[in-house]
Amino acid sequence: MRIAYICSDFGVPVHGSKGAAIHVREMSRALKALGHEVLIVAARAGGEPPAGFDVPVIEIVPDGLERQIVDLLRADPGAGEVVAKEVRALLHATAMRYRSLPQLMDFAPDVIYERFALFGSAGMALAQDLGVPRILEVNAPLSEEQAALRGLAFVGTARGLEQAVLRSADHVIAVSQPLAGWLGEAGVDGARVSVLPNGVDPERLAAGAKERASVRAALGIAPGRPVVGFVGTLKAWHGTESLLRAVARLLGDARDETSAPHLLIVGEGPERPALEALASDLGISAATAFTGAVPHEAVPGYLAAMDIAVAPSSERTDFYFSPLKLFEYMAAGRPVVAADIGQIRDCVRHGETGLLYPPGDVVGLADALAVLIDDSQLAATIGRAGQEDVQAHHTWEGNARAVAAVTSALPGPAGKER
Numbered sequence: 001m002r003i004a005y006i007c008s009d010f011g012v013p014v015h016g017s018k019g020a021a022i023h024v025r026e027m028s029r030a031l032k033a034l035g036h037e038v039l040i041v042a043a044r045a046g047g048e049p050p051a052g053f054d055v056p057v058i059e060i061v062p063d064g065l066e067r068q069i070v071d072l073l074r075a076d077p078g079a080g081e082v083v084a085k086e087v088r089a090l091l092h093a094t095a096m097r098y099r100s101l102p103q104l105m106d107f108a109p110d111v112i113y114e115r116f117a118l119f120g121s122a123g124m125a126l127a128q129d130l131g132v133p134r135i136l137e138v139n140a141p142l143s144e145e146q147a148a149l150r151g152l153a154f155v156g157t158a159r160g161l162e163q164a165v166l167r168s169a170d171h172v173i174a175v176s177q178p179l180a181g182w183l184g185e186a187g188v189d190g191a192r193v194s195v196l197p198n199g200v201d202p203e204r205l206a207a208g209a210k211e212r213a214s215v216r217a218a219l220g221i222a223p224g225r226p227v228v229g230f231v232g233t234l235k236a237w238h239g240t241e242s243l244l245r246a247v248a249r250l251l252g253d254a255r256d257e258t259s260a261p262h263l264l265i266v267g268e269g270p271e272r273p274a275l276e277a278l279a280s281d282l283g284i285s286a287a288t289a290f291t292g293a294v295p296h297e298a299v300p301g302y303l304a305a306m307d308i309a310v311a312p313s314s315e316r317t318d319f320y321f322s323p324l325k326l327f328e329y330m331a332a333g334r335p336v337v338a339a340d341i342g343q344i345r346d347c348v349r350h351g352e353t354g355l356l357y358p359p360g361d362v363v364g365l366a367d368a369l370a371v372l373i374d375d376s377q378l379a380a381t382i383g384r385a386g387q388e389d390v391q392a393h394h395t396w397e398g399n400a401r402a403v404a405a406v407t408s409a410l411p412g413p414a415g416k417e418r
Contacts, residue, residue, distance in 0.1 A: 002037040002219035003028075003053075003406065004109035005345035007127065007215060008096055010089070011116035013046025014057050017296050018233060019324045020139065021046065023198060023282050024115060028055045030199075030400035034204035040060065040123075041100045042091060051296060058103055060096045062088065071248070089119035090157075095097040097121035101129055111135060111407050113142045118142040118158060124165050133410040135403065136169035140320060141182050170410050173403065175322035176343040182320065190394050194406060197322040199396040205331035206387070208300025221262050226373050228261045229334075231299060232267030232325045239312035239339065239360060241271075241278060246366035248282040248375070259373055260287070266302045268293035303332040308372050308379065323347070327394045328388035329355070335367045335379040347394070353386040 005028050012020040028038045038055050062070070069091065073084035078127065079302040092130040112118060114123030127134035143158040152158055166186055167174065172193045180195050215221070221227060230243055241283045249261045261282065265370040269310065281290045294302065303309065309329035313319065319342030326347060338344050339359035348354035355371065357364035372379040 001111065001404065002107060002109045003027050003031055003039070003407075004104055004107060004126070005038055005040045006096075006112060006114040006120075006123040007040060007042040007117070008089075008093060008120040008122045009115065010043045010085075010092075011019060011308060012042075012115065012117075013044040014042045015053070016044075017044035017047050017293055018117075022174075022324065023139070024048070025053055025055070026199070026396040027052065027399060029237065030396035033397065034400055034404060036404065037107075038111070039104075040204065041096065043096065045188065048060075050295065051076050052297075052298065053330070057121070058100060060092070062092055066091050068151075082151045086119060086152075086158070088116070090373065093121045093125075095117060097125045097129070100148070103397065104130060111410065113137065113403070114169075116142060118146055119161060121165060124168050128262065133170035133407075135170070135171045135173060135407060135410075136165065137173045137175070138166075138179055138183065139175050141179070145312065163285040171406050173406075176320050177346065178320040178342055194402070196399055196402055197347065197394060198324040198327055199394045199399045200324075201393045201396055202329045202331045204389075205300050205303065205328055206333065208302075208304040208332060210304075211301030212304040215301045217262065218321050220260040220303070221264075221289075221346055224258050224259065224261065226261045226307045227370055228304055228308045228310060228373075229264040229302070230310050230312070230325075230329065231266040231302065234265070234267055234271040234275060236271055237314050238271075239314040240275055240364055242314070242362050243310055243312045244275060244278050244282060244284065244288070244359060245362045246369060247287070248284050249362065249366040251284055251287060261308075261369065264291070264302065264306060266291045266294060266299070267394075278355065288413050298400060299328065300332060302328065302331075303334055306334055308369060309334040309336050310365070310369075311336060311338040311346075312365065313341050314360040319359075327390050330390040330394075333383045333387045335372050335382040336386060337365065337372065338370060346393065349389075352382070353389045354382060370387055 007024055014024050018100050032038045032055055037274050040057045045057045070084045070088045073087055074078040094250040111132055112123050112127045114136050116138045146152045166188050175194055180193050183193050206399045247261055279285045288394055311323055311326045337356040338348050338354055340356035350356045357368045
């Protein structure tokens with residue numbers, strides 16, 4: 001089967017290190033490994049491909065007129081940055097459609113697989129142009145998220161176009177059950193919706209074990225000291241602040257070198273300066289390492305350096321994410337402590353494949369960390385159980401097989417034997 005993978009979001013550079021980019025690469029790589037031909041069409045390639053990634057990417061960059069219009073809007077007192085970005089997305093949807101169409105006609109896809117993007121109508125139009133079905137992958141309620149977090153100028157346009165894109169898809173993949181519920185509220189027939197959480201490549205994550213000693217040595221962490229870690233973008237909703245406060249509570253206890261945790265924060269983001277300042281205020285800077293952004297291929301080594309991996313969260317009622325880092329933690333065999341919220345509570349069985357705590361509860365998080373630090377046998381048992389669970393239920397290969405099965409059941413070219 002030939003699959004055209006459309007990623008029209010400027011915020012998702014295919015070759016980048018953020019979770020959304022990893023999702024695009026891993027899903028396309030898994031589909032290719034199953035024997036399908038995959039071609040990615042993207043608004044941003046994001047530089048050279050990472051080592052080992054060989055799925056071809058067609059990058060449709062804004063032309064001179066698009067850039068000129070966006071620059072004028074950005075400088076216009078009556079418009080500004082938010083308007084400029086939204087007009088750019090609207091203009092580029094049309095550009096992606098017509099500039100990629102000749103290459104896609106040569107490729108002759110059997111199906112369009114599209115990552116849902118704000119103002120992203122290119123996949124919908126291309127599916128119509130090519131006469132093929134379209135699968136839409138939804139990772140967030142984008143117009144609501146944009147309005148709440150970053151501001152939305154063209155609210156009516158965004159939501160009207162969102163409705164058209166959602167309802168015209170032949171099948172929709174939601175990465176969490178809360179998102180499936182949101183799709184139902186948006187008028188998408190539940191029979192056309194499948195829930196498919198994020199996945200991992202278990203072999204790649206487990207392979208980091210051999211790097212444990214070297215990574216810890218490079219970070220200056222003593223061999224016997226327990227390491228509590230976090231991997232991800234440093235944004236406020238992650239609740240990373242509560243992790244620092246929980247570790248500070250443990251370090252305030254009478255603990256020796258073998259039970260006083262060292263905190264490892266792997267990732268970059270807007271909250272980093274505030275988190276570093278908080279570490280200083282709490283008096284734990286010497287026991288905290290901030291690595292900044294690291295290549296995705298280096299993540300397994302950092303996970304191996306940890307003894308406990310944490311997926312914290314602030315208190316919120318709209319947790320609709322599929323936690324990629326949680327599955328990576330578990331695939332690496334790390335015992336996890338995670339906030340009891342959203343899809344996390346469906347992925348972690350408390351006391352068996354991880355420990356859950358109330359989101360935002362610093363004391364609850366500290367207590368859960370203490371349980372695993374003080375009971376190495378329990379930590380090892382939970383780590384193994386989590387690893388086995390992910391290998392059985394949350395792999396990119398399994399996700400790719402599920403997508404292929406959905407695709408083969410669609411009417412038109414995608415459903416034909418090839």
